[in-house]
Amino acid sequence: MPPIQVRGAxxxxxSQTVLNSALPAKREITTKPRLSDRIFRSVVTSGxxxxxxxxxxxxxxxxxxxxxxxxxxxxxxxxxxNWNAALNDSGSLDLKNSQFGIAAMLIGTLVCSTIAIIISxxxxxxxxxxxxxxxxxxxxxxxxxxxxxxAAFPSILYGIWGFFVLMPSAVYIAKLLHLYFGxxxxxxxxxxxxxxxxxxxxxxxxxxxxxxxxxxxREIFSQTPLDRVQAAYALGATRLGMIKAxxxxxxxxGIIGSAMLGLGRAMGETVAVYTVxxxxxxxxxxxxxxxxxxxxxxxxxxxxxxxxxxxxxxMAAGLVLFVATLIVNSLANIIVRRTxxxxx
Amino acid sequence: xSEEREKPEMETQTQTSSLAGIASGHQPSEKAxxxxxxxxxxHAWFGQKHVLKDVSLDFWAxxxxxxxGPSGCGKSTFIRTLNRMHEFIPTAAMAGxxxxxxxxxxxxxxxxxxxxxKVGMVFQKPNPFPSMTIAENVLAGLKLxxxxxxxxxxxxxxxxxxxxxxxxxxxxxxTYGGALSGGQQQRLCIARSLAVRPQVxxxxxxxxxxxxxxxxxxxETISHLSSSMTIIIVTHNMQQAAxxxxxxxxxxxxxxxxxxxxxxxxxxxxxxPRDQRTENYVTGRFG
Numbered sequence: 001m002p003p004i005q006v007r008g009a010x011x012x013x014x015s016q017t018v019l020n021s022a023l024p025a026k027r028e029i030t031t032k033p034r035l036s037d038r039i040f041r042s043v044v045t046s047g048x049x050x051x052x053x054x055x056x057x058x059x060x061x062x063x064x065x066x067x068x069x070x071x072x073x074x075x076x077x078x079x080x081x082n083w084n085a086a087l088n089d090s091g092s093l094d095l096k097n098s099q100f101g102i103a104a105m106l107i108g109t110l111v112c113s114t115i116a117i118i119i120s121x122x123x124x125x126x127x128x129x130x131x132x133x134x135x136x137x138x139x140x141x142x143x144x145x146x147x148x149x150x151a152a153f154p155s156i157l158y159g160i161w162g163f164f165v166l167m168p169s170a171v172y173i174a175k176l177l178h179l180y181f182g183x184x185x186x187x188x189x190x191x192x193x194x195x196x197x198x199x200x201x202x203x204x205x206x207x208x209x210x211x212x213x214x215x216x217x218r219e220i221f222s223q224t225p226l227d228r229v230q231a232a233y234a235l236g237a238t239r240l241g242m243i244k245a246x247x248x249x250x251x252x253x254g255i256i257g258s259a260m261l262g263l264g265r266a267m268g269e270t271v272a273v274y275t276v277x278x279x280x281x282x283x284x285x286x287x288x289x290x291x292x293x294x295x296x297x298x299x300x301x302x303x304x305x306x307x308x309x310x311x312x313x314x315m316a317a318g319l320v321l322f323v324a325t326l327i328v329n330s331l332a333n334i335i336v337r338r339t340x341x342x343x344x
Numbered sequence: 345x346s347e348e349r350e351k352p353e354m355e356t357q358t359q360t361s362s363l364a365g366i367a368s369g370h371q372p373s374e375k376a377x378x379x380x381x382x383x384x385x386x387h388a389w390f391g392q393k394h395v396l397k398d399v400s401l402d403f404w405a406x407x408x409x410x411x412x413g414p415s416g417c418g419k420s421t422f423i424r425t426l427n428r429m430h431e432f433i434p435t436a437a438m439a440g441x442x443x444x445x446x447x448x449x450x451x452x453x454x455x456x457x458x459x460x461x462k463v464g465m466v467f468q469k470p471n472p473f474p475s476m477t478i479a480e481n482v483l484a485g486l487k488l489x490x491x492x493x494x495x496x497x498x499x500x501x502x503x504x505x506x507x508x509x510x511x512x513x514x515x516x517x518x519t520y521g522g523a524l525s526g527g528q529q530q531r532l533c534i535a536r537s538l539a540v541r542p543q544v545x546x547x548x549x550x551x552x553x554x555x556x557x558x559x560x561x562x563x564e565t566i567s568h569l570s571s572s573m574t575i576i577i578v579t580h581n582m583q584q585a586a587x588x589x590x591x592x593x594x595x596x597x598x599x600x601x602x603x604x605x606x607x608x609x610x611x612x613x614x615x616x617p618r619d620q621r622t623e624n625y626v627t628g629r630f631g
Binding site for chain 2: 225227228230231232233234235236237238241242245246249250
């Protein structure tokens, strides 16, 4: 059968060419950096890693210190709201009879910082928009300085100012909220105690994180690509139209990111909350009621009087705060990545 | 700059700018597209720097005018004074008048957003809105200016057809505009400017970021559009100016502010320029 043979010969020829033209092995592409570059690289690397190492060490320290408490309390550490350090005859901590639960404080932390975010984000975004798109140059420079100064202001002063100056007015607002929005579960009151409530602590926290959220959103608004801004204006857009069509979609992810950074700050804030808030070991969802908590300020409250073993329980509370902040930040990252797809 | 040199230029300008409309025998009134756009004695400054000096130029409705000249001669600055985009640059200032249908667009009390609806602009770099789909991009101007139309789909198709993009995107109108090629993005931007139905379309080097194939398509688009609107195009590409325009104006700066040296019928500018400097430029001896 000659034709088949011919065909076979052809095929073998072809397969040979295929073999001959097999792809070459991939080369490893390397370069030999100069000494100066290598030195700088190691300096930068160590700098970059140091923050990671420090954070890791803190985490390990908290875990090591708090392990016993977490182990003995189990899930009750997160769900319970009692904080009783029982001592045994020798004067040291009796872990079995002690009760450590931070549910009230954990929920208080979330409540206060959520209030702070709800209040501060709109104000901050409006401030950033004003500074970027409306303010005359001189006012802009002045206000940027003022806002940055707000960030550097010590938190104890915010606390004291909040307690003596803000609270009387805020109580009035709280009463109004209760009067008109009392049907919303969060605004219910069990007792007419409007002082030192999570609501007021939230306002203080809001004021404290406004600079963070403002300066990051301002930075992002200022990076809005000029060609898109011009495109909008060239289509007859008003400034509002341009902001809605161009600046906001571009900055959305960054604003959410800055809000989450502010949220992290609010969750960890200690002294200002400690000054203003009435710390009570009871889960309280009623934000206007003068009873609440915050893990960081609880640690501050207990730290002075705690014996060496109770301090370990406080460290466990710190660990929970650490992890909660970590979760919030990771959530923020996910949200930022999801929302900034279209805008960039 | 010496005064002896200034004078003849001024004369050339007054002669030539009237040439654009009258000597060429164009009869814009018959086309019923409006008077068009008239620039009267335009000067421009950035801070203390005088960048554009005394440019007067008429653009008849339904014509394409190309502005040519070396970099830094003030062409782009000039075109941006025509729809008040000039004022977006901090420290920018201007003098003179720009008349649209006989009304000065710099009059106090003029709503600048309305001016920009009538005088659209296409930029050097394609700049579709990346957060919007192709369809949303085309109709963005309506939303931005709060305009209402009866049938958005018809307008969408019409604009994309006029911009020569319909056939390429009709099956993916709801995908994001950023996924298109550079040339398609630029035609999308042209379609976007058309949706608000401008009388005048300014194009600031619309093809400088595009490959030859896309450039050709944009040029075809310009030819189609010129029957229904006034087009002013800044270009560095002299062949392009020769291909697409009815009139050509040559701008030049000798280190001082940019000036318009000569304007006339495109054929004449390229074949029989009156000014030696124009001839030097169009024959490629400098620039």
